[in-house]
Amino acid sequence: MNVTLFIPCFVDSCFPQVGMHMVRILERLGHRVTCPEAVACCGQPAFNSGYWDEARIVAGKTLHHLQEAEAVVIASGSCGAMLKVFYPQLYAGRPEEAAAQRLSEHTWEFSDFLVSKLGVTDLGARFPGKVTFHDGCHGLRELGIKSGPRKLLEKVRDLELIEMGDAETCCGFGGTFAAKFPMISTAMGEVKCASAADTGAEYMVSNDSSCLMHLQGLLSRQGKPLKTLHLAQILDSQ
Amino acid sequence: MSNAAQQFLEAAGTITRNLRHRGLIQTALRKYEVARDRKKSAFNDWSSARQSAAETKWDAINHLDTYLTEFTSKIEARGTKVHWCTTGPEARDTIRGIIKDAKAKCVVKSKAMTAEEIHLNEALEKDGFEVVESDLGEFIVQLRKEPPYHIVFPAMHLTRDEISDLFERELGSAPTREPEELTMIARRALRRKYIQADVGITGANFAIAETGMVSITENEGNARLTAALPRVMVTLLGIEKILPKLEDLALFLPLLATAGAGQTVTGYNTLYGGPRQPGESDGPIEWHVVLLDNRRTELLADPEQRDALHCIRCGACLNVCPIFRNVGGHTYGTTYSGPVGSVITPHLRGLQEWKHLSNASSLCGACTEACPVKIDLHHHLLQNRRNAVGDSPSWIERLAWRAHAFAVNTPALYQFGQEVARIVEPLRLRLQGTPLDPVKSWTRTRDLPPVAPESFKEWWRNRR
Amino acid sequence: MNAQERILARIREALKVPAPKPGSHGHGGHGRDVAPAPVFAFQGRPVQVARSWLPPGGSTPQEHLTRFAAASAELKTDFRCVESESEAHAQLRHIADSEGWARVASHHSPLTDAATAALARPTLFTDGGYVPDELEVCEVGITTCDVLVAQTGSLVVNSRTSGGRALSVLPPHHVVLARKDQLVCDLTDAFQRVEQLHGAHWPSMISLVTGPSRTGDIERILVLGAHGPKKLTVLMW
Numbered sequence: 001m002n003v004t005l006f007i008p009c010f011v012d013s014c015f016p017q018v019g020m021h022m023v024r025i026l027e028r029l030g031h032r033v034t035c036p037e038a039v040a041c042c043g044q045p046a047f048n049s050g051y052w053d054e055a056r057i058v059a060g061k062t063l064h065h066l067q068e069a070e071a072v073v074i075a076s077g078s079c080g081a082m083l084k085v086f087y088p089q090l091y092a093g094r095p096e097e098a099a100a101q102r103l104s105e106h107t108w109e110f111s112d113f114l115v116s117k118l119g120v121t122d123l124g125a126r127f128p129g130k131v132t133f134h135d136g137c138h139g140l141r142e143l144g145i146k147s148g149p150r151k152l153l154e155k156v157r158d159l160e161l162i163e164m165g166d167a168e169t170c171c172g173f174g175g176t177f178a179a180k181f182p183m184i185s186t187a188m189g190e191v192k193c194a195s196a197a198d199t200g201a202e203y204m205v206s207n208d209s210s211c212l213m214h215l216q217g218l219l220s221r222q223g224k225p226l227k228t229l230h231l232a233q234i235l236d237s238q
Numbered sequence: 239m240s241n242a243a244q245q246f247l248e249a250a251g252t253i254t255r256n257l258r259h260r261g262l263i264q265t266a267l268r269k270y271e272v273a274r275d276r277k278k279s280a281f282n283d284w285s286s287a288r289q290s291a292a293e294t295k296w297d298a299i300n301h302l303d304t305y306l307t308e309f310t311s312k313i314e315a316r317g318t319k320v321h322w323c324t325t326g327p328e329a330r331d332t333i334r335g336i337i338k339d340a341k342a343k344c345v346v347k348s349k350a351m352t353a354e355e356i357h358l359n360e361a362l363e364k365d366g367f368e369v370v371e372s373d374l375g376e377f378i379v380q381l382r383k384e385p386p387y388h389i390v391f392p393a394m395h396l397t398r399d400e401i402s403d404l405f406e407r408e409l410g411s412a413p414t415r416e417p418e419e420l421t422m423i424a425r426r427a428l429r430r431k432y433i434q435a436d437v438g439i440t441g442a443n444f445a446i447a448e449t450g451m452v453s454i455t456e457n458e459g460n461a462r463l464t465a466a467l468p469r470v471m472v473t474l475l476g477i478e479k480i481l482p483k484l485e486d487l488a489l490f491l492p493l494l495a496t497a498g499a500g501q502t503v504t505g506y507n508t509l510y511g512g513p514r515q516p517g518e519s520d521g522p523i524e525w526h527v528v529l530l531d532n533r534r535t536e537l538l539a540d541p542e543q544r545d546a547l548h549c550i551r552c553g554a555c556l557n558v559c560p561i562f563r564n565v566g567g568h569t570y571g572t573t574y575s576g577p578v579g580s581v582i583t584p585h586l587r588g589l590q591e592w593k594h595l596s597n598a599s600s601l602c603g604a605c606t607e608a609c610p611v612k613i614d615l616h617h618h619l620l621q622n623r624r625n626a627v628g629d630s631p632s633w634i635e636r637l638a639w640r641a642h643a644f645a646v647n648t649p650a651l652y653q654f655g656q657e658v659a660r661i662v663e664p665l666r667l668r669l670q671g672t673p674l675d676p677v678k679s680w681t682r683t684r685d686l687p688p689v690a691p692e693s694f695k696e697w698w699r700n701r702r
Numbered sequence: 703m704n705a706q707e708r709i710l711a712r713i714r715e716a717l718k719v720p721a722p723k724p725g726s727h728g729h730g731g732h733g734r735d736v737a738p739a740p741v742f743a744f745q746g747r748p749v750q751v752a753r754s755w756l757p758p759g760g761s762t763p764q765e766h767l768t769r770f771a772a773a774s775a776e777l778k779t780d781f782r783c784v785e786s787e788s789e790a791h792a793q794l795r796h797i798a799d800s801e802g803w804a805r806v807a808s809h810h811s812p813l814t815d816a817a818t819a820a821l822a823r824p825t826l827f828t829d830g831g832y833v834p835d836e837l838e839v840c841e842v843g844i845t846t847c848d849v850l851v852a853q854t855g856s857l858v859v860n861s862r863t864s865g866g867r868a869l870s871v872l873p874p875h876h877v878v879l880a881r882k883d884q885l886v887c888d889l890t891d892a893f894q895r896v897e898q899l900h901g902a903h904w905p906s907m908i909s910l911v912t913g914p915s916r917t918g919d920i921e922r923i924l925v926l927g928a929h930g931p932k933k934l935t936v937l938m939w
Contacts, residue, residue, distance in 0.1 A: 007694050009646060013656055014687040016694035023698075035698050041646040046639040048601065050623030051631075054639035061647050141603035165268075170560045174600025179679045181247075181598050186683040187254040187564040188600070191264065217684030266922045283755035290752040292724035300721055303713045310706070316906065322705040374928055375919035393919050401920055417920040421928055428929060432872075433834045449904065459871045459915040459930020465907070466867035467834055477709065484897065488889035489752045491910070492854070502757060502773070503854045503889075505916050506871075506930070508909040515906045519809070519828045519866035531709050539716035545724060612724055 003113075004069035005035040006062075008042065008079045008209075015209050018075050021236035022110055025123060026073070036065045042082040043090075048175050052090060059090055067099045071117065072107045075232065077139020077208045078175070080109035085142045109139055111207045111231055115148035122155040127237040130160045131229070132201035134192065134215070136208030137170050149207050149231055156234060166195035173214035189218045197226050207231045242571055243594035249569040250598070259395065259566060266394050267557050273500025274554075280502065281492075291493050292612035295548035298447075298480045302538065305447035305480045306529070312450020313527060316512030321528045326356035329530050333358060333439070333472055334365055336526050340470040342367065342436035346428075348454070348461035349373040350441025351389050351551060352474045352530055355573045355586075358439070369439075370431045372460035374424050381408045387567035389574060390498050390553035395566060428460070438468035438522065442475040443550065444490060448483045450511060452527065455494060457505040465510060471522035473510070476530050478538075478547040484509075490550065497610035498552030537585040543618045546581050548611040555605035555615055561598060570595065577605035581618040589626050596622035659689040759853030759887035766852035766885050773855025777913030778926060780935040781855075783882075787813075790879065790937040791820035797935065798823065798842075801875065807840035809865025813879040814844055828865045834872075843873040843931075847880055848908075849895045850936070853888035856912040857936065858896055862905035870911065876931040880938045 003026050007019045019035075026033050043058035062083070066072050074080040084107045091100040114120045133153065139145040153161050172178065172188025193215060196204045204226055206212050212228040219226050239247075253259055278284050298305055310320050323329035337345060345367050353359065359380075362369045371380040375392035379385065381404055386392030393401070401420050405411045411423045432438075440461050442452035452473055454461045465471055481490060487507070495501040514521035537547055556562045556576030567575045572583045572595070580595035596619040605615040627636075645651050666686075669675045680686055692700075703711070760766045767783065774781035784790050798806075798821055807826040808814045818825045826836055837843075845865050848858040857878055859870045870876050886892050889910075896908060915930030926932050 009652075012694040013659070013689045016690045016692060016697055019694035020697060035695070037695055037699070038649055040649070040652050041642075043643075046642065048620065048623070049597075049635070049639065050620075050625075050627035051636060051639045052624055052627075054636065054643050057640070057643035058646055137600065137602035137604070141607055168604070170600045170602035170604065172560065172600060174602070177597070177600045179677075181250065182679045182682060183251045183254045184561055184564055184598065185600070187260065188560045189684075191260070191560070191564070213687060214684065217680070217686060220685040221683060269922050277757075280757040281755060282758060287752055287755040289725055290755065296721070296724045300717060302717065303710050306710065306713070316904070320706075322709050324705060324709060328705070372929065373919075374917045378919070391919065391922070394922070396920075398920055417923040418925045420920055421917055421925040425927065425929055429838065433838060451904075451908075457916050457918075458928035460928070462871040462909060463868065463929055466871065477713075485890055485893045488893055489756065491889065492756055499918075503856060503910070503912050505912050505914075506909055507912075508907060510907055511904045512906040515862070515904075518861050518906060519831050519869075520834075521861055521867045521906055529709075531712070535709065535712040535716050538713060539719075541719045541721040544721040548724070 001031045002070045003031045003033050004066060004072045005033055006039060006042070006066065006072050006074045006079065006083070007035060008074070008076050009040045010213065011075050011209050012040065014213065015230065018209055018230040018232050021230075021232040022073070022075060025232065025236050029118065029120060039065045042079045044079060044082040044086070045176055047082065047086060047090065056090060059087060060096070063087065063096060063099055063103060067103050069106055071113065072103065073110055073113045074107065075110055075230070076210055077109045077136040077143055077145060078210050080107060081138035081142035083107040109143055109145060109207060111149045111152055112143065112145050115151055121151045123152070123235045125155075125235050125237050126157040127234045128158040129203055130162055130201045131203040131205045131234070132162050132164045132196050132199045133167060134171060134196065134204055134206040134211060135168050136206055136211045139207055140168060145207070152231065152235060153205070159234070162199040162201050164195045164199045166192060169195070171211045171215055173211050175210070178214055185214070186218065189214055193219060193224065193226065197224065201226070203227050203229045205229050205231055205234060240591045240594065242591050245571055246569060246594055246598065249571070250565045253566055253569055254564050260564065262395065262397065263563055263566060266391070267563060270500055270557050274496060277496040277500050277502055281496070287489065287493060288610050288612055291489055291610060292548065294481065294486055294489065295611050296545070298482055299478060299538070299544060299547045302477065302480060305482055306477060308447040309445050309450055309480060313511065315450065316515065318512050318525045318527055321526060323528055324531045326530070326532050329356050329474065329528050329532070330358055330361045332528055333474065334361060336470065336472055337362065337367060337437050340437055340524070342470065344431065344435045345369045345437045345439060346431050346435035346464050346468060347371055347439040348441070348456065348464040349376050349392070350439065350474055351573060352441050352476055353439065354385060355532065356530070358474070370428065370435070372428050372431070372464055373456070374421060374458060377424050377428065378404065385568070385573070388553060388556060389551055395568075432463040432467045435468045437470045437472060438464035439472045439474065440464055442473050442479055443494065444481045444487065445475060445479045446481055446484050446487070446509070451484070451509040453487060454508050454510065455491070455504050455506075459506055462506055462508055465508070465522070466520055469522055470524045470526070471513065472526045472528060474528045474530060476532070476534055478534055478549075493610045494550050494552050497554040497608065533586045537582060540585070542621055543581065543585070545613050546578065546585070546618060548613055549578050549582070550611060552610060554608040554610060558604040558608040560600070560602065560604065577615045577619070578613070581615055581622065584622050589622065590630055593622060593626035596626070656689050656693055660691070663688050753888060753890045756888065757853055759851070761887070763882070763885070766887055767882070769852040770850060770855055770885060773852070774936065777855050779855060779913050780933065782935070782937050784937065784939045786939055787816065790939050791817055793937060794821060794877065801841065803841045805840040806842055806844060807837055807869055807873055808844040809869060811846050811863065813846050817844060817879055828869045834868070837868060837872050840873045842875040842877055843869040844877045844879065845870050847878050847884065848899055849892045850880055850885045850938070851889055851892045852885060854912055856892070856910050858892060859909050859911060860900065860905040861907035867907050870909070871930040874927065874931055875933040875935065876911075876914070877935045877937065880936060882938055885938070
């Protein structure tokens with residue numbers, strides 16, 4: 001299959017290894033991976049801030065470059081939800097509506113692509129360690145992704161998955177929310193990190209780099225031993 | 239920024255650092271979650287039940303004129319006086335008039351969020367009436383002279399010790415750490431009031447069009463007593479409380495109790511269809527039903543968010559909301575707090591003044607998932623943001639988003655930005671913790687990841 | 703135009719633009735790993751369908767009884783299913799002795815008349831009116847009910863045939879006398895039964911009572927007897 005990777009701006013800039021692991025995993029599975037360099041952002045920040053006209057400037061370019069793709073795979077449930085759920089709303093009643101609808105149908109969050117589209121759960125990975133999984137809200141509630149990442153983690157050798165009490169509770173990132181309401185965002189992150197730490201896990205894993213950026217930022221600042229990892233990093237471990 | 243927004247930010251800043259508050263609310267709501275999940279699992283199919291409830295409320299709200307007319311004619315036929323009020327002040331004046339005509343001195347009241355909405359107690363007290371809140375939680379917050387903290391659990395922010403101190407101070411009771419004894423202190427204090435009161439005021443949870451009745455949900459029996467002993471009864475409710483048929487309650491009572499409090503059904507669910515009827519031994523001689531619009535029709539006129547009028551005020555969205563759980567009910571500064579409050583307050587009280595509540599959300603969607611009538615709550619927050627920008631855009635923000643769009647759409651500029659970020663990183667680190675830090679709203683509590691030496695796209699290019 | 707006409711006109715104006723059907727929005731709230739819940743065309747009386755999705759009430763009289771007993775236990779309702787009316791009276795006398803009832807309140811009906819006669823204690827009958835202070839000092843209110851609900855452990859009293867609005871809620875102990883054939887499966891059946899009984903001439907109050915009065919307003923800790931009865935006893939035969 002021809003897989004078109006959508007690497008969101010913050011993954012490209014700050015977490016390039018997440019994209020690299022995705023490329024290696026998908027290529028190992030025999031797919032041809034492409035990555036249009038012109039695409040940098042899905043437009044969600046402006047969209048969530050209420051500036052839909054401005055969001056369409058960004059989304060329009062992304063839509064243009066991705067609309068013919070056989071499968072678009074994204075490293076973040078949040079950006080995935082933007083393409084899959086919100087592009088059709090953003091373009092409702094506009095000439096691009098059909099293209100947005102088509103793109104929505106061909107867009108997959110990375111773990112969902114592996115499990116639901118490809119039917120793969122065992123990637124031959126080995127990762128010695130205790131992990132707990134954080135469900136990113138957009139992946140969980142907009143895209144309905146819950147069991148997929150767990151099926152993938154269960155097949156990883158030497159990995160122990162321990163569920164936390166607040167797995168489905170928002171970490172407090174929320175895009176521009178984290179900067180506009182830092183005190184609330186931080187409190188939410190602290191609740192999340194405490195719940196993860198209570199499991200005794202060494203790693204908090206998620207399929208959404210944006211949540212992890214916020215959580216790792218908090219953990220590092222507070223000098224906590226818990227580390228965050230993107231799911232792709234674990235699935236590509238040997 | 240509006241005054242309300244400023245107050246919200248300040249209150250949120252203080253309370254989110256209050257670890258005692260955080261612990262209290264998290265503990266209480268985790269208890270709720272356990273009870274709710276147990277009761278949800280008793281349903282044969284929770285998801286279909288809520289879909290059915292959503293459709294029933296859709297029918298009610300989208301034929302509101304027909305059902306309200308039916309409700310009114312049926313309930314009036316049994317001697318009830320129905321008052322239609324467009325605004326809060328109109329409803330307040332109507333109720334003040336009823337109480338004056340009754341030559342009442344003491345008014346006993348059961349829980350009614352609609353009364354909070356129109357600030358009824360303040361108005362009546364200003365007129366010199368004694369108004370006693372009879373719901374235990376409401377009684378407690380009334381003694382503290384503060385609004386309810388939560389639409390279903392008004393005093394959940396208080397510990398037993400605080401309540402004991404309050405009762406000792408206000409009622410002269412002996413201190414105790416037993417919730418049972420504290421409850422009995424309130425019981426004794428209120429018993430006389432039901433008998434002495436001339437007027438009883440209640441809210442309502444549902445208005446049944448088919449039979450012309452209101453349904454009142456409670457656990458304590460205080461609403462039953464409020465509606466039994468005083469000679470005049472007043473029931474205040476929003477026009478959206480309509481349900482088409484009596485048997486709809488067979489669905490809505492369990493749904494409300496399960497979602498709201500983790501109960502199968504609450505202790506008392508009582509239908510009132512009129513004042514005392516011939517041959518009955520007690521009950522009010524006069525019953526006034528006050529139907530309140532108070533800009534609900536404006537929300538009705540927005541088809542995109544009309545489903546917000548489906549709300550049955552169960553509080554489930556508050557209970558699961560991570561924002562509510564960290565900032566608490568009082569921070570909102572609104573009658574209706576939590577996600578549903580953030581959705582409807584801009585419609586009821588002005589979008590520009592209250593849009594900050596729609597921004598103060600991570601859009602996690604826990605509310606929408608919890609709502610027993612499937613209101614699309616978190617997407618409505620997005621729509622409020624869009625509408626607020628559409629009505630009154632901030633040109634600075636608009637310019638910033640245009641610049642952002644230009645930057646991410648122009649690969650050379652985007653790469654240049656990454657280069658700049660790498661170069662200024664040491665300087666940024668030196669500024670971190672000072673007022674000059676350009677990203678201090680992030681870095682005050684969190685580290686910021688640096689731009690990697692090689693971005694993904696650079697790696698991709700080099701790899702080929 | 704009066705206020706009613708004004709508000710109705712605003713409503714009709716607002717409803718000119720139709721709203722999307724519920725459940726047709728985005729992907730949010732549908733749960734996860736499952737297809738969205740079915741969106742069915744509105745049928746007018748959906749609760750007839752919906753009852754199969756609600757907590758079940760059982761399908762035989764014996765199952766109804768078992769469920770009612772289990773629900774009562776959870777609610778802390780003192781439910782006693784006995785063999786005969788005379789055994790119910792014996793139980794009632796036993797409770798009266800152990801609680802030391804000096805003043806009983808009740809209303810006239812075949813079941814309550816027989817029970818109060820068997821109790822042989824000073825009794826306030828609320829029919830035709832009463833002094834609230836005199837009811838308030840009674841230790842118990844003894845009433846009949848319209849129907850009992852297996853699904854929820856509830857019972858229904860009304861203002862016309864259960865002694866008024868206050869009798870079942872003002873005294874600290876509420877005793878309900880009922881026959882087994884008054885127990886129905888679920889709330890749907892209960893509302894139907896209530897409609898059969900009263901539909902032609904509604905009483906001013908109908909109350910679905912589920913357990914004794916309760917509150918969790920202090921630290922979410924359950925306390926019985928907040929304002930209404932601390933005890934609820936159901937005697938059924």
